[in-house]
Amino acid sequence: MKLKYASIAALLAAALASPVAIAQKKYDPGANDKVIKIGNINPYSGPASAYGTIGKTIAAYWKMVNDHGGVNGRKIEFISYDDGYSPPKTVEMARRLVEQDQVLLIFQSLGTPPNSAIHKYMNVKKVPHLFVATGATKWNDAKGFPWTMGWQPNYQTEGRIYAEHILKNNPKAKIGVLYQNDDYGKDYLKGFKDGLADKVGLVVKEVSYEVTDPTVDSQIVQLQASGADTFFNITTPKFAAQAIRKAYDTGWKPIHYVNNVSAQIGSVLKPAGFEKSIGLISTQYLKDPDDEQFKDDSTMKEWRAFMAKYYPEGNLHDASNVYGYAVAQTMHQVLKQAGDNLTRANIMKQAASLKDFRPDVMLPGIRINTSATDFAPIESEQLIRFDGERWQRFGPIIGK
Amino acid sequence: MSRRQVLLIAIVLLAACALPFVVSSYRTFQLTMALVYSIALLGLNMLTGYNGQISLGHGAFYAIGAYAAAILMEHFGWPYWATIPVAAAVCLVAGFLFGLPALRLEGLYLALATFALAVSLPALLKYHHLEPWTGGVQGIVILKPDPPFGLPIDADQWLYYFTLAVAVLMFVLAWNLLRGRMGRAMVAIRDQHIAAEAMGIHTAMVKSMTFGISAMYTGVAGALGAIAIQFVAPDSFNIFVSIMFLVGIVIGGLASISGAVYGALFIQFVPNIADAISKAAPWAIFGIFLLGFVYLMPTGVAGAVRMAVARLTRKAHNQPKS
Numbered sequence: 001m002k003l004k005y006a007s008i009a010a011l012l013a014a015a016l017a018s019p020v021a022i023a024q025k026k027y028d029p030g031a032n033d034k035v036i037k038i039g040n041i042n043p044y045s046g047p048a049s050a051y052g053t054i055g056k057t058i059a060a061y062w063k064m065v066n067d068h069g070g071v072n073g074r075k076i077e078f079i080s081y082d083d084g085y086s087p088p089k090t091v092e093m094a095r096r097l098v099e100q101d102q103v104l105l106i107f108q109s110l111g112t113p114p115n116s117a118i119h120k121y122m123n124v125k126k127v128p129h130l131f132v133a134t135g136a137t138k139w140n141d142a143k144g145f146p147w148t149m150g151w152q153p154n155y156q157t158e159g160r161i162y163a164e165h166i167l168k169n170n171p172k173a174k175i176g177v178l179y180q181n182d183d184y185g186k187d188y189l190k191g192f193k194d195g196l197a198d199k200v201g202l203v204v205k206e207v208s209y210e211v212t213d214p215t216v217d218s219q220i221v222q223l224q225a226s227g228a229d230t231f232f233n234i235t236t237p238k239f240a241a242q243a244i245r246k247a248y249d250t251g252w253k254p255i256h257y258v259n260n261v262s263a264q265i266g267s268v269l270k271p272a273g274f275e276k277s278i279g280l281i282s283t284q285y286l287k288d289p290d291d292e293q294f295k296d297d298s299t300m301k302e303w304r305a306f307m308a309k310y311y312p313e314g315n316l317h318d319a320s321n322v323y324g325y326a327v328a329q330t331m332h333q334v335l336k337q338a339g340d341n342l343t344r345a346n347i348m349k350q351a352a353s354l355k356d357f358r359p360d361v362m363l364p365g366i367r368i369n370t371s372a373t374d375f376a377p378i379e380s381e382q383l384i385r386f387d388g389e390r391w392q393r394f395g396p397i398i399g400k
Numbered sequence: 401m402s403r404r405q406v407l408l409i410a411i412v413l414l415a416a417c418a419l420p421f422v423v424s425s426y427r428t429f430q431l432t433m434a435l436v437y438s439i440a441l442l443g444l445n446m447l448t449g450y451n452g453q454i455s456l457g458h459g460a461f462y463a464i465g466a467y468a469a470a471i472l473m474e475h476f477g478w479p480y481w482a483t484i485p486v487a488a489a490v491c492l493v494a495g496f497l498f499g500l501p502a503l504r505l506e507g508l509y510l511a512l513a514t515f516a517l518a519v520s521l522p523a524l525l526k527y528h529h530l531e532p533w534t535g536g537v538q539g540i541v542i543l544k545p546d547p548p549f550g551l552p553i554d555a556d557q558w559l560y561y562f563t564l565a566v567a568v569l570m571f572v573l574a575w576n577l578l579r580g581r582m583g584r585a586m587v588a589i590r591d592q593h594i595a596a597e598a599m600g601i602h603t604a605m606v607k608s609m610t611f612g613i614s615a616m617y618t619g620v621a622g623a624l625g626a627i628a629i630q631f632v633a634p635d636s637f638n639i640f641v642s643i644m645f646l647v648g649i650v651i652g653g654l655a656s657i658s659g660a661v662y663g664a665l666f667i668q669f670v671p672n673i674a675d676a677i678s679k680a681a682p683w684a685i686f687g688i689f690l691l692g693f694v695y696l697m698p699t700g701v702a703g704a705v706r707m708a709v710a711r712l713t714r715k716a717h718n719q720p721k722s
Contacts, residue, residue: 099426117631
């Protein structure tokens with residue numbers, strides 16, 4: 001017996017002393033010498049199925065990585081399930097991935113309600129729940145939910161960016177705000193007001209609408225009557241188009257900020273009317289696939305080559321495919337950093353240690369930085385203005 | 401019930417009790433959901449199968465039950481088990497009240513009225529004056545119940561047994577109800593409502609009671625489902641839930657108690673099988689399954705099982721004794 005203890009002690013001492021032990025390979029379920037298993041949940045069917053293309057882009061990305069030898073010699077096994085944007089299905093699929101397929105982590109599950117449904121589960125199970133595809137601020141709670149992390153700029157961050165721009169360029173603005181009456185709208189509004197800080201009195205009128213409302217016409221009339229000369233438009237595409245048109249038709253013509261959610265040419269500006277959209281201000285953080293300036297950009301050329309080879313049926317005009325590529329590169333970076341220590345704890349540690357990382361297709365000047373207390377990867381954006389044909393970038397990168 | 405039936409049910413129950421020890425906790429969770437669906441399907445089957453009223457809106461009662469449980473647990477600190485009877489009572493009343501005016505509507509018109517209920521409910525749940533209670537689009541997160549009395553099982557297994565116990569109770573009650581006076585009245589109204597009225601059946605009362613009881617079953621299922629999923633949100637209860645319930649009772653077998661179980665297994669597992677076969681078009685595969693079942697088993701799985709058993713026993717009887 002004594003001998004046994006002695007030998008264990010000796011072994012321990014050796015393990016602690018030798019540098020080899022530190023470089024030793026360490027694995028949690030879902031990783032071994034040959035394979036890293038990554039789980040994903042995407043709405044391939046149902047009301048949000050337009051976003052399903054993100055999951056397909058990511059799958060194509062890992063295929064490319066595997067063709068080039070994988071990550072640190074390990075192939076990526078990407079398991080993606082359809083939840084149809086239905087939270088109960090998301091719970092079932094998350095449990096399937098974690099308990100049945102034994103993935104190392106879940107990456108890029110999409111939508112605020114589906115992710116809310118598995119938020120607690122992932123944290124109780126201590127399985128990384130990384131770079132979720134939603135802009136809610138609650139995914140950046142390093143303390144309360146240390147196993148969950150967002151990726152895109154959250155709504156509050158973006159709200160602050162507009163506030164900063166207004167304070168700098170028009171410190172005497174009279175601001176009218178229209179927002180959707182739910183967590184998304186309120187998140188934006190909170191960020192915006194936080195950004196205005198002691199100048200919050202600049203907001204002369206706030207009106208809200210319900211998703212079930214047929215139009216926002218009466219809200220626009222109220223805002224116009226308030227005498228506001230600046231308009232922060234926190235709406236989803238359908239309402240954004242209505243608001244842009246009405247604000248123009250009533251002759252109001254304020255300085256008009258529209259949230260990134262609706263900064264879409266095809267689904268918002270086109271139905272609203274291009275001439276009525278001139279001068280709109282919004283934000284971007286990824287390269288727009290339709291932007292002429294990036295026609296000969298080497299990274300966008302690479303992206304197009306990737307699409308042609310690995311996802312030929314994907315739409316080259318769909319910004320979601322650029323998004324999928326960028327977020328997959330971020331995940332790739334985390335795995336590279338993790339090296340041979342593929343434990344779940346180390347994955348989270350590496351995800352929280354990204355330093356000035358730049359996915360290729362991100363706009364110049366925007367970087368990803370995270371830390372043990374900062375779980376918000378992208379916190380800066382580029383302002384853009386619509387010139388009647390396309391978005392033009394202007395001014396410096398705003399944010400952290 | 402014949403002796404053989406009792407024996408069969410006992411065997412099925414024993415197997416059901418043994419399952420959580422054989423399969424993984426993920427499968428246990430799936431089976432729990434199948435049990436939950438079976439209660440909901442039983443409720444809908446009473447209404448549609450036995451009473452002949454079509455409802456495209458039972459997802460709404462499922463949602464009401466789920467929210468009743470979630471709100472009681474979240475805002476009033478009720479234990480999970482105490483929320484089930486309340487969810488049942490709320491849905492009984494809601495179903496009865498909805499059934500009263502709906503009585504004037506027959507067949508497809510009733511289907512449309514219930515459809516309206518199902519499509520409008522998610523929007524109502526997001527309504528901002530109700531938000532302090534419903535949590536709006538964010539929904540409500542519920543804590544998972546731990547097994548009581550220090551039982552040596554995990555939370556998933558406990559929830560499975562709890563759901564199984566409720567399901568057995570609900571099935572026994574349904575069986576009692578359906579083979580009695582009420583059940584006969586329900587079927588009589590379905591088959592010949594004028595004749596039923598002539599026989600002295602209070603058609604209006606029986607129909608709204610059926611609607612209420614049916615909603616109550618679905619509400620109980622909703623509450624159990626919410627506890628198992630640990631989350632409710634308006635997006636969880638879209639119109640698709642109602643449609644799947646209807647699919648479940650037709651596939652399982654209309655006007656059959658055991659059909660509810662078959663139907664529940666179908667709606668729980670076949671979408672996953674379809675997804676495993678084709679990522680690109682899982683619902684097309686699901687459609688093929690659906691067509692296959694409808695063609696091969698026109699009276700539902702329950703009907704097919706009944707026929708198979710009848711054929712086997714006949715064969716056994718015909719065999720010459722040596």
